[in-house]
Each structure stands twice: as C-alpha cells, then as structure tokens.
Amino acid sequence: MRSTPKINDTTSNFLLIVNLHPAFLCERSREMVTSSVVNTYPLSSYSFGTKEPKMEKDTSVADRLARMKLNYMKEGMRTSVEAILLVQEHNHPHILLLQIGNTFCKLPGGRLKPGENEVEGLKRKLSSKLAANSPNMQPNWQIGECVAVWWRPNFETIMYPYCPPHISKPKECKKLYVVHLSEREYFAVPKNLKLLAVPLFELYDNVQRYGPVISTIPQQLSRFQFNMIPA
Amino acid sequence: MEIFNGRLNNCDRHGNSDGDDRGNLVIDIYPLSSYYFSSKPAVASKDETVADRTQRLKSNYDAHGMRNCVEAVILVELFKHPHLLLLQSKNCIYKLPGGRLRPGESDVDGLKRKLSSKLSADEDCYLSQWEVGECIGTWWKSDFETLPHPYLPASGKNPKECTKIYLVKLPSSKDFIVPQNLKLLAVPLCQLHENRKTYGSIIAGIPQLLSLFSINIVDT
Numbered sequence: 001m002r003s004t005p006k007i008n009d010t011t012s013n014f015l016l017i018v019n020l021h022p023a024f025l026c027e028r029s030r031e032m033v034t035s036s037v038v039n040t041y042p043l044s045s046y047s048f049g050t051k052e053p054k055m056e057k058d059t060s061v062a063d064r065l066a067r068m069k070l071n072y073m074k075e076g077m078r079t080s081v082e083a084i085l086l087v088q089e090h091n092h093p094h095i096l097l098l099q100i101g102n103t104f105c106k107l108p109g110g111r112l113k114p115g116e117n118e119v120e121g122l123k124r125k126l127s128s129k130l131a132a133n134s135p136n137m138q139p140n141w142q143i144g145e146c147v148a149v150w151w152r153p154n155f156e157t158i159m160y161p162y163c164p165p166h167i168s169k170p171k172e173c174k175k176l177y178v179v180h181l182s183e184r185e186y187f188a189v190p191k192n193l194k195l196l197a198v199p200l201f202e203l204y205d206n207v208q209r210y211g212p213v214i215s216t217i218p219q220q221l222s223r224f225q226f227n228m229i230p231a
Numbered sequence: 232m233e234i235f236n237g238r239l240n241n242c243d244r245h246g247n248s249d250g251d252d253r254g255n256l257v258i259d260i261y262p263l264s265s266y267y268f269s270s271k272p273a274v275a276s277k278d279e280t281v282a283d284r285t286q287r288l289k290s291n292y293d294a295h296g297m298r299n300c301v302e303a304v305i306l307v308e309l310f311k312h313p314h315l316l317l318l319q320s321k322n323c324i325y326k327l328p329g330g331r332l333r334p335g336e337s338d339v340d341g342l343k344r345k346l347s348s349k350l351s352a353d354e355d356c357y358l359s360q361w362e363v364g365e366c367i368g369t370w371w372k373s374d375f376e377t378l379p380h381p382y383l384p385a386s387g388k389n390p391k392e393c394t395k396i397y398l399v400k401l402p403s404s405k406d407f408i409v410p411q412n413l414k415l416l417a418v419p420l421c422q423l424h425e426n427r428k429t430y431g432s433i434i435a436g437i438p439q440l441l442s443l444f445s446i447n448i449v450d451t
Contacts, residue, residue, distance in 0.1 A: 090387075147443055148443055161441070161442035162313070162442060164421060165310065200382045201380070204382070212425070216439045223366055
C-alpha cells in the first residue's frame with residue numbers, strides 16, 4: 001500500500017467522519033469557501049452485472065450529424081448532459097467510461113428531452129445506461145457540480161469550451177457533471193458495452209485516444225480535493 | 232428559443248438553464264478600453280542558469296517543503312470575446328500574474344501581494360485592492376524541472392511544487408501599473424484554446440477551466 005502524499009496528511013484523521021466541512025480538510029484551503037471535496041471509493045467496492053444491449057441510434061458520424069440536424073429543426077439547440085463517475089485505485093482517481101466496440105469511449109449521458117431539467121435528465125440517462133431494470137435496484141445518483149460546458153457551433157464534430165464569437169445559434173450545448181457515488185453500488189452494463197475505469201493520468205493529454213472533451217477532464221477536476229477512501 | 236410549459240426550452244447562449252442555481256457562476260467582464268495602463272521601474276529579476284535555479288529550488292524545498300504558487304485568471308472584453316491578461320517577459324515566456332507564496336502565507340493574501348507587485352503600485356493597501364474568487368484548477372510538479380500535471384503524482388511521490396489558479400474579478404475600471412521589463416497582453420480565449428506550443432499546458436487549458444462559468448459582457 002503506497003503511503004499517501006504529504007499534501008494529504010491532514011485528511012487521514014478525518015476519513016471516518018461524515019459531513020465534515022471541506023474547509024478543515026486541507027490547511028491551504030481554509031479561506032476557499034467554494035473548495036469542494038469528492039469522496040472516491042475503491043473500484044472493488046462496486047459490483048457489476050449485465051443487462052440487455054443498448055445499441056447506438058446512429059451507425060456513422062454522418063448519420064449522427066444528420067439526425068442532429070433533423071432534431072434541431074424540430075426542437076432547437078440540443079442540450080446534452082454527461083456524468084463523470086469517479087472511483088479510486090492505488091490512490092489515484094479513475095473515471096468510469098463506456099466503451100463501444102474496440103476503441104470508442106464515451107461518458108454515460110445523452111440528450112435531454114425538450115424542457116427536461118438537467119439533473120433529472122442526467123439521472124434518467126445514468127439509469128438507462130448503468131442501472132439494473134428493476135425499480136428497487138436503482139443506484140442513488142447524486143448529481144454534483146457542472147465542471148465543463150462544450151459548444152457545437154455547426155453540424156460538425158468540432159466543439160469548443162466557449163461559444164465562439166459571431167455564433168448566435170449554436171447547435172448543441174454539452175454539460176459535464178461530477179456524480180458522487182455512494183460507497184457501494186450495483187451497476188448493470190448493457191451487453192454490447194464495456195465499462196472501464198480509466199486513471200486520470202491516462203486521460204490527461206491523450207486527445208488521440210479519448211478526444212478533446214474526455215482528455216481535458218483531469219484539469220477540470222483539479223479544482224476539487226479528492227478524499228481517497230481505502231479498501 | 233421557445234417557451235415550453237412556461238419554462239425556457241434548453242439553454243440560452245450563455246448556458247444558463249434550470250439546473251443552475253449557483254449565483255457565483257457568472258463572471259462580469261468589462262471592455263479593455265475601460266482600463267488604464269502605465270509603467271513603473273522594472274523589478275530586479277533573478278538572472279541565473281537552469282542549474283542554479285534547480286539548486287535554489289532544492290534548498291528552498293529542504294528548508295520549507297513543497298513550493299506553493301498562486302496565479303490569477305483576469306478577464307476583459309474585446310471584440311465581444313473574453314480576453315485573458317498575460318504578462319510576457321523579455322525571453323518571450325507568457326505567464327499568468329502571480330508567484331510563489333512565502334512560508335505560512337495564505338493563498339489569497341499571497342496572490343493579492345503578487346498582483347500588486349506585478350500590476351499596480353506595490354506598497355500598502357494590497358489587501359483591499361483585489362477581489363480573489365474561487366480556485367478553478369491546481370497543477371502539481373513531481374520534480375523541479377518536470378512538466379506540471381493536474382493531479383498529484385500517481386507514483387505516490389511527494390510533489391515538489393503546487394500551483395493554484397484563482398479567478399480574480401475586476402471592477403468596471405482600474406489603473407494597471409506594470410514593471411517596465413514586462414509586457415501586459417490581452418489574449419482572446421479562442422487563441423489560447425489548445426495552443427500549448429505557444430502558451431504551455433496551464434495557460435492553454437484556461438478556456439476549459441472557465442467553460443462552466445457564464446461570462447457576462449457588461450455594456451458600458
């Protein structure tokens with residue numbers, strides 16, 4: 001078991017205390033009113049099963065963009081919400097990603113219905129992708145802060161972390177939320193998908209493999225202090 | 232934008248929607264033209280070799296532990312797009328205003344001290360001059376000359392340096408007084424985005440750290 005880094009020493013006395021004010025956990029953050037703590041539990045404290053496949057609605061990027069255009073004509077700008085689910089392994093935060101086929105990874109989430117509340121919509125998407133179908137086995141989804149917003153100016157794959165100047169009608173707004181997991185949960189993953197726990201150091205700077213949205217999550221999470229709860 | 236069931240459908244251009252109830256998500260920015268810029272005598276800089284610098288950092292680490300730095304993200308408006316204030320030194324390196332904390336100094340006090348040193352008349356009253364907001368990112372270095380990463384070293388090694396990036400909110404007008412050996416630039420977010428080659432990982436990543444905020448351009 002690796003020893004925890006010096007910077008986290010002050011947290012070791014507080015691991016068992018629930019609802020401790022985040023300001024006391026780190027000397028340096030005492031004056032930071034908005035410093036948030038994210039509790040991460042070991043991957044081993046979660047259990048995983050399978051459920052019926054959930055196929056992608058589109059078979060190609062071109063199809064996906066065409067369907068996006070149709071929806072835009074009917075409903076206006078698409079709002080999508082995605083979840084950053086965190087666990088820890090070897091004292092390093094890992095994000096849960098869904099892998100489609102051999103390489104393509106995405107965050108759990110998806111498009112909101114017109115007028116749907118973001119938090120409710122994200123819970124709906126999370127249950128659809130990761131929860132067992134029976135109503136009494138639903139995980140307790142705790143939706144936390146929004147950590148990133150990406151904008152799609154045209155019906156193309158490129159997105160930006162700001163609405164580019166001179167774009168008055170963006171086609172999509174995608175919001176990433178941290179989701180706080182309880183210590184134990186049961187996830188049911190559709191048979192055609194794989195659920196991976198990927199360490200932050202693997203995502204960082206790895207645009208080739210994960211794309212600009214997922215590969216920049218480590219920076220966006222660096223505003224938080226991770227409380228890595230041991231097995 | 233349609234009204235659906237009495238509530239706004241989807242988000243407006245700024246990303247505000249039903250899910251957001253954190254008032255502090257809005258950053259008001261003012262035109263570059265509402266600020267004044269003048270200069271003051273240069274601050275003596277440490278002219279040392281890379282080896283000397285590493286040695287100096289090592290001695291400081293042995294004496295005081297991890298090096299803590301704080302840096303400020305300060306925004307203005309130009310051409311209807313947010314611009315970040317950057318300092319450029321003679322050797323063309325771009326930096327955020329900020330610097331190293333003294334032992335025992337708090338983040339906020341240290342940042343205000345550094346901002347006054349780099350961007351206004353240094354003496355007295357620095358505590359009341361600046362409005363320091365939330366920390367939007369943290370970077371750690373596992374060694375003195377390695378690149379920073381936005382997470383603690385995965386090896387479990389103790390980091391040698393920690394840099395915290397803070398949002399600093401400007402009033403509608405201000406006098407900036409910059410040391411003569413530094414240039415103060417306003418760079419658009421769209422130029423910083425993914426441009427690590429010119430600006431380094433920390434500065435090029437700032438548009439992504441700001442994306443969750445609603446940047447409100449105040450019309451004066």
